[in-house]
Amino acid sequence: LEIPYDLSKVLFITTANTDATIPLPLLDRMEVIEFVGYIEEEKLEIAYRYLLPRQRLETGLDEAVFEIPENAMRKIIREYTYEAGVRNLEREIGRVCRRLARILSVGDPLPAVVDEEMIETFLGPPEFFVNEAERDDEVGVATAIAWTANGGDIMPIEVVLIEGKGNLNITGQIGDVMQESVQAALSFLKSRAKAFKINSEVFENMDIHLHVPEGAIPKDGPSAGITVATAMMSILVNRKVRHDVGMTGEITLRGRVLPIGGVREKVLAAHRAGIKTIILPARNRKDLIDIPVKVTEDLQIHFVDSMDEVLEIALIKK
Structure with a gap:
């Protein structure tokens, strides 16, 4: 439209996973607010309070009776996601809920407990593995x-x-x-x-x-x-x-x-x-x-x- 617009009082809010790739002249003009990633216990709390209820509702399982115990939820966090936040965690929980909805849609009974073995059946082989400490003292x-x-x-x-x-x-x-x-x-x-x-x-x-x-x-x-x-x-x-x-x-x-x-x-x-x-x-x-x-x-x-x-x-x- 070629209409002049004053941007001097406009506040731009942007997000990024890392500031390492932001050009230095641009980064120098920014006020950076860093948010630390969630620890595993925080992800568990978020999953049970918000993510699982939301996915149950979206897949029509809000009244269905089933449980994802803590050890199974930890398996999802550790072996199917690798992130600071919980975006992929919600995606994987959604996949589990959709598989359960499919079971319900064909008239089969839902499992009362979705255990670790069932998580692997629904989501496939683990995609990530937690690096573990060395088991033996070594030279070099x-x-x-x-x-x-x-x-x-x-x-x-x-x-x-x-x-x-x-x-x-x-x-x-x-x-x-x-x-x-x-x-x-x-x-x-x-x-x-x-x-x-x-x-x-x-x-x-x-x-x-x-x-x-x-x-x-x-x-x-x-x-x-x-x-x-x-x-x-x-x-x-x-x-x-x-x-x-x-x-x-x-x-x-x-x-x-x-x-x-x-x-x-x-x-x-x-x-x-x-x-x-x-x-x-x-x-x-x-x-x-x-x-x-x-x-x-x-x-x-x-x-x-x-x-x-x-x-x-x-x-x-x-």
Whole structure:
């Protein structure tokens, strides 16, 4: 219509799953309000209070008598959704209700209880699996706790030594920032080789290969720095890493541990995976206020300022 309109007083509200892909000039002009993802207990509460009643109504099952017990609902959450919110959870609950409506429509009786086996019959084979903590203490393998757009996850860092010329090989679709973090971890260990009783000839006669599994998934950020250093230290001095320890924190060339983000999601992911001991930067102590008490009570959380403290906790003494 070519009619001028004053937008100077208009407030635009937009949403996004992550701000990482928003152009910086645009992001700089925004006021960003972050909403943390739901934990599993919150998803359960939402499912029973809102999602299931709504799907029962929409599929004509509002008066039907059946129950989806907690263990079956947890199976839907853990094995058929991977998200910070509950959009896909409602979709999967809707699929279950439609299958029940179909049973009712042909005159068959509804099951009184929709158990885990029936969930798999209705929804098919599980689509997602919760990463679990390592079962054994190993040399060269340490567990990082990572933040993702869908919440948190645990991530094993693997390091091996190969006869070579002192090269560093990094695989696992790792981004630039994480590659720099790996370099910083290695330089720290080289600078402290004598103190850590590392044979300096290793850096000249052997190649170090670091790999982060699930190579199809891009990974980036500095928060795996202390985990990388721990896995490298383990292989260099042939000491096993505790399998029940998960950690997150940025490392400096002097071995200091710097704070990171996403603590709530990371701690919840570690707890869900069966991690019993967590190492966090000391300056992230304040972030525990956002984590349910019943989660922190199940964990032994260490706050550290230096790599020396990390290695003391994570490495098993010979």
